[in-house]
Amino acid sequence: MAKQKQDEGQAPKLTINDIARMADVSKKTVSRVINRSPLLNRETRDKVEAIIRETGYVPNPQARALALGRNFLIGLVYDNPNAQMILSMQRGILEALHGTEFELVIRPVDRGSNLVMDDIRGFVTRQRLFGVVLLPPMSENDALARMLDEQGCRYVRMGSAVLDDPEHMVASNDKEAVADAVRYLIAQGHRRIGLIAGPHGFRSAQERREGFEQALAEAGISLPRSLIADGQYTFESGLSASESLFDLTPRPTAIFASNDEMAAGVLYAARMRGIAVPEELSIIGFDDTPLTTRVWPPLSTVRWPIVAMGRAAALKLIGTAIGEGSEVNEPSMFSSTLIRRASVAPPAIS
Known part of the structure; x- marks a missing residue:
């Protein structure tokens, strides 16, 4: 009996309809405020948020989810x-x-x-x-x-x-971004440029390879199949792929790796071979991960x-x-x- 009287003396729990009525807005507008929608003007948002604070209204996520x-x-x-x-x-x-x-x-x-x-x-x-x-x-x-x-x-x-x-x-815009990167290498004087491609079945790998090939074609530079090595977007695959490119005679003077992990593998392999970067080999990656500024020299890259x-x-x-x-x-x-x-x-x- 005592609990029943206590319950009867409690104020009814506020609902989203109550907040909407107090703010003189629709229920949908209150929902937008609660969900931090970017679609409200500042005045309406401030008014609804002020009423929520004053009343202590707490949305019921379980009820809303249901x-x-x-x-x-x-x-x-x-x-x-x-x-x-x-x-x-x-x-x-x-x-x-x-x-x-x-x-x-x-x-x-x-x-x-x-x-x-x-x-x-x-x-x-x-x-x-x-x-x-x-x-x-x-x-x-x-x-x-x-x-x-x-x-x-x-x-x-x-x-x-x-x-x-x-x-x-x-x-x-991966294709266009990679084409710009390769144009930069060409402008520096590189003509024998290797590619470490991404995994088969990835659209990103396809787009980046097409951008690479587009820039070379524009400059009238041929691309022998031997200058393309397959990678898996991992450091280890970049290391392995670069080894095959370094075995070529003559070897490439620049390499575009389809992501930064593989570019770091190229840099590591070059150091192991005693190939100076960038004096004997230029490298560009893709992503602009923190890794690019934590190696030496810092890696040029396409910022994704x-x-x-x-x-x-x-x-x-x-x-x-x-x-x-x-x-x-x-x-x-x-x-x-x-x-x-x-x-x-x-x-x-x-």
């Missing part, structure tokens, strides 16, 4: 050997989710498995995800995108070329705006999740740019 049929979780799905790329993408996503009710869930997969689609379907279903960010090469799988759409799971695909509609895509791309991907999902995806003004195309450091110089003999 009503929407989803949890406040963003999944990151990947099968990628580049650990630094994964970490940078996580950083960008977490920056976007900071201050919201959303959390990040990581899911590595094996793209070579016959069960990969079932694995991802089960992940989405069990976690009741708000949305998924797909990293390459998984993002390049059109069947996976269709499956997510059929499951009612929002998704954004990251890639080195446009793969989908803007609301489902963040892409970079991976953190910004991750941030944009997450914001696209959050906007879509609250019914405003088509209005979220996040870019879908990002420009990679050449960063010139001490690993490039004119060849000793032009």
Whole structure:
């Protein structure tokens, strides 16, 4: 009886409808404020936030998740050997989710498995995800995108070329950026330029190779097959691939490696061979990871705006999740740019 009287004396718990009424705005507007949507003007946001503070209103995430049929979780799905790329993408996503009710869930997969689609379907279903960010090469799988759409799971695909509609895509201009990097080597006087390509089946590897070949063709420079070595986006594969290039006679005066890990492998192999960088060999990588400034000489590289791309991907999902995806003004195309450091110089003999 005492507990019943105490309950009767308590003020009813505030709801989102109460906050909307006090602020003289719609329930949807209050939801936007709670979810930190970028679509509100400052005056409206400040008014609603002030009422939330004054009343001590606390949103009920369980109730909201139940009503929407989803949890406040963003999944990151990947099968990628580049650990630094994964970490940078996580950083960008977490920056976007900071201050919201959303959390990040990581899911590595094996793209070579016959069960990969079932694995991802089960992940989405069990976690009741708000949305998924797909990293390459998984993002390049059109069947996976269709499956997510059929499951009612929002998704954004990251890639080195446009793969989908803007609301489902963040892409970079890898081909053009690599062509610019190789043009820089050519302008320095290099004519015998080696390529360490990325893994087969990766669209990024294809785009970067096409950019490399485009720059050489523009300059009228032939590209013997012997100057192309296959890599796997790992330090070890860069080391192995560079050894085959160094065995050529004459050997290349410059090498473009399709990511920084492999470029670092080239630098290491050159030191082991007594090949001076940049005096006897120029090197350019791709990504602009912290590694490039922690080796000597610091590596020239193409800066890939991976953190910004991750941030944009997450914001696209959050906007879509609250019914405003088509209005979220996040870019879908990002420009990679050449960063010139001490690993490039004119060849000793032009």
